[in-house]
Amino acid sequence: MKTSIATVSISGSFTEKLDAIAAAGFDGIEIFEQDFLASDHAPQEVGRMVRDAGLEITLFQPFRDFEGLPEPHRARAFARAERKFELMNELGTDLILMCSSVHPQALGGIDRMAEDFAELGDLAREHGVRVGFEALCWGRHVNDHRDAWEVVRRADHPNVGLILDSFHTLGRRIDPASIRSIPGDRIFFVQLADAPAIDMDLLYWSRHFRNMPGEGDLDITSFLRAVMATGYDGPLSLEIFNDQFRAGLPRLVAQDGHRSLIDAVDRVRRTEPALPLDLPAFPAPQPVQRIEFIEFASSADDAPALETLLESMGFAAAGRHVSKPVTLWRQGGANILVNKDSQGFANSSYLAHGTTVSEIALMMTDAQAGFDRATALLARPHPQASREGELSIPAIRGVGGSMIRFLDAGTDLGRIWDIDFTTQPAPDGAGLTGFDHLAQTMAYDEMLSWALFYSSIFDAQKAPMVDVADPSGLVRSQAMQSGGLRVTLNGAEARGTLAGRFIEDSFGSSVQHIALSTDDIFATADAMAARDFPVLQIGANYYGDVQARFGLSSELVGRMQAANILYDEDESGHFFQFYSNTQTGGFFFEIVQRGAGYQGYGAPNAPFRIGAQKRGARPAAVPRR
Numbered sequence: 001m002k003t004s005i006a007t008v009s010i011s012g013s014f015t016e017k018l019d020a021i022a023a024a025g026f027d028g029i030e031i032f033e034q035d036f037l038a039s040d041h042a043p044q045e046v047g048r049m050v051r052d053a054g055l056e057i058t059l060f061q062p063f064r065d066f067e068g069l070p071e072p073h074r075a076r077a078f079a080r081a082e083r084k085f086e087l088m089n090e091l092g093t094d095l096i097l098m099c100s101s102v103h104p105q106a107l108g109g110i111d112r113m114a115e116d117f118a119e120l121g122d123l124a125r126e127h128g129v130r131v132g133f134e135a136l137c138w139g140r141h142v143n144d145h146r147d148a149w150e151v152v153r154r155a156d157h158p159n160v161g162l163i164l165d166s167f168h169t170l171g172r173r174i175d176p177a178s179i180r181s182i183p184g185d186r187i188f189f190v191q192l193a194d195a196p197a198i199d200m201d202l203l204y205w206s207r208h209f210r211n212m213p214g215e216g217d218l219d220i221t222s223f224l225r226a227v228m229a230t231g232y233d234g235p236l237s238l239e240i241f242n243d244q245f246r247a248g249l250p251r252l253v254a255q256d257g258h259r260s261l262i263d264a265v266d267r268v269r270r271t272e273p274a275l276p277l278d279l280p281a282f283p284a285p286q287p288v289q290r291i292e293f294i295e296f297a298s299s300a301d302d303a304p305a306l307e308t309l310l311e312s313m314g315f316a317a318a319g320r321h322v323s324k325p326v327t328l329w330r331q332g333g334a335n336i337l338v339n340k341d342s343q344g345f346a347n348s349s350y351l352a353h354g355t356t357v358s359e360i361a362l363m364m365t366d367a368q369a370g371f372d373r374a375t376a377l378l379a380r381p382h383p384q385a386s387r388e389g390e391l392s393i394p395a396i397r398g399v400g401g402s403m404i405r406f407l408d409a410g411t412d413l414g415r416i417w418d419i420d421f422t423t424q425p426a427p428d429g430a431g432l433t434g435f436d437h438l439a440q441t442m443a444y445d446e447m448l449s450w451a452l453f454y455s456s457i458f459d460a461q462k463a464p465m466v467d468v469a470d471p472s473g474l475v476r477s478q479a480m481q482s483g484g485l486r487v488t489l490n491g492a493e494a495r496g497t498l499a500g501r502f503i504e505d506s507f508g509s510s511v512q513h514i515a516l517s518t519d520d521i522f523a524t525a526d527a528m529a530a531r532d533f534p535v536l537q538i539g540a541n542y543y544g545d546v547q548a549r550f551g552l553s554s555e556l557v558g559r560m561q562a563a564n565i566l567y568d569e570d571e572s573g574h575f576f577q578f579y580s581n582t583q584t585g586g587f588f589f590e591i592v593q594r595g596a597g598y599q600g601y602g603a604p605n606a607p608f609r610i611g612a613q614k615r616g617a618r619p620a621a622v623p624r625r
């Protein structure tokens with residue numbers, strides 16, 4: 001599989017783009033004419049720079065408003081085309097993209113357009129180049145790949161072929177299965193782009209909101225299955241017009257692009273195994289059974305505050321690491337490690353962020369397969385030296401430089417508590433049974449990237465994005481789930497929001513809250529209150545509203561209010577939740593009772609939670625006399 005990306009997809013100067021694209025492992029680039037014109041390099045030099053970077057120019061584009069013109073525009077269009085063919089020879093590429101005309105004078109008529117392309121094909125042949133015709137979904141006469149194909153078919157010229165672009169097909173809701181009947185060798189090039197489902201003008205949507213395959217809502221898998229079923233074996237190329245990416249970090253965006261292509265082809269392989277796909281073998285996503293443990297990096301000075309909080313929640317010290325200053329705090333199926341090491345990875349995390357979640361360990365069917373898949377999808381491995389007799393646990397880097405470890409029950413990795421720890425039974429706690437979800441706070445710009453990380457590596461499913469109103473600005477929240485792994489990604493743009501302040505205070509993205517589950521939230525709240533748990537106080541206004549909204553009994557609402565418990569429900573279940581006060585640095589805990597089938601995270605309550613947290617954080621008002 002040859003991978004490629006258009007220079008418009010990422011930010012930077014021409015050289016910065018080239019470096020980033022080469023570093024991300026692509027085979028080629030589409031040169032967007034504007035990027036070439038804006039650069040200071042002669043065409044031969046551009047060609048040489050591309051080849052020196054180990055890349056090839058897969059396409060030169062776009063050529064606009066060619067077909068269907070009356071004279072004298074028609075002759076002008078041919079002369080323009082000839083100039084570009086000469087330029088392509090200098091650049092060292094043989095394929096140009098012609099997008100369907102939006103020219104006000106363009107005339108319709110499939111045969112007229114086919115004749116234009118047949119004649120252009122002769123000119124292209126003289127220059128040793130090929131022409132690909134793409135239907136822009138807002139094209140004046142051609143805006144559907146089926147019509148573009150009919151033009152190409154009737155032109156019947158070996159130097160004229162079809163270019164497909166997933167955005168134009170799927171954005172217009174054209175059934176991609178219609179591609180299957182096109183001969184693969186008549187398709188000269190394939191561009192891939194996804195986009196979020198937003199109802200808006202097609203051109204504006206395409207020029208500003210495209211994103212990487214898997215980051216949006218279009219059915220890229222069906223499109224790509226149809227393309228591969230034709231026998232097409234040319235490049236798969238990303239053409240992503242996106243305002244955020246244009247301003248993003250070139251290397252990060254390029255790497256996300258390469259990850260998205262590998263994932264897109266892998267999805268095709270898993271849904272239609274009979275197709276011949278030239279992608280190295282790697283394991284399918286491993287279902288995550290549960291979060292086995294979460295580790296905090298802290299210090300001898302800071303850890304006691306965290307440990308006091310854990311005790312107030314009913315956790316008990318239940319073990320120690322055999323060689324490191326790491327304590328296991330346990331309750332039910334929830335294992336929390338507190339690491340006070342003054343060297344190594346945990347200490348670096350602590351120095352960078354303050355007390356912070358530095359590791360998340362996932363129990364899955366096959367840890368090595370999970371790790372192999374992650375690295376095939378370009379996750380950064382985190383090799384760690386282990387001592388004699390201790391486990392060597394496969395790990396990758398996740399959000400904010402934290403570590404994700406892979407465990408399974410089928411190997412010694414499943415015996416981590418016996419091998420790497422000395423443990424004792426934990427006394428009964430407050431009824432917590434395990435982890436419900438993790439909330440990771442990040443800059444809004446990072447959200448698509450981390451969502452792609454979880455969806456590609458773990459096949460995590462995305463819930464619809466929700467907007468959470470913080471008094472100081474909007475926070476976007478994207479929930480994702482893969483089996484027992486539930487995460488919410490919270491993207492903050494405004495610095496004054498609780499999430500924005502957290503990013504500042506903890507110097508970058510990390511876990512802002514951990515939600516633990518209970519089967520009886522009222523009993524758990526009582527047991528924790530008896531242990532002096534610092535519960536987040538919810539105002540009375542909330543309870544009046546929630547009672548009216550859901551028709552709850554006064555008796556239930558009274559009990560909720562006494563324990564500062566919030567409520568939500570969906571078609572299939574109830575949901576109760578309460579919170580701790582925010583800790584130094586902005587971290588907090590949540591306790592939830594998830595009724596069978598409830599899929600959400602209590603998002604409608606988030607504004608009230610945030611209001612309460614901000615009241616709690618405000619310095620006490622001086623009483624007036």
Ligand SMILES: O=C(O)c1ccc(O)c(O)c1
Binds near residue numbers: 062099207
């Ligand atoms: O937005 C455009 O004009 C444009 C140009 C070239 C393409 O390949 C495309 O998909 C869109």
Ligand SMILES: [Mg+2]
Binds near residue numbers: 134165191
């Ligand atoms: Mg295109």
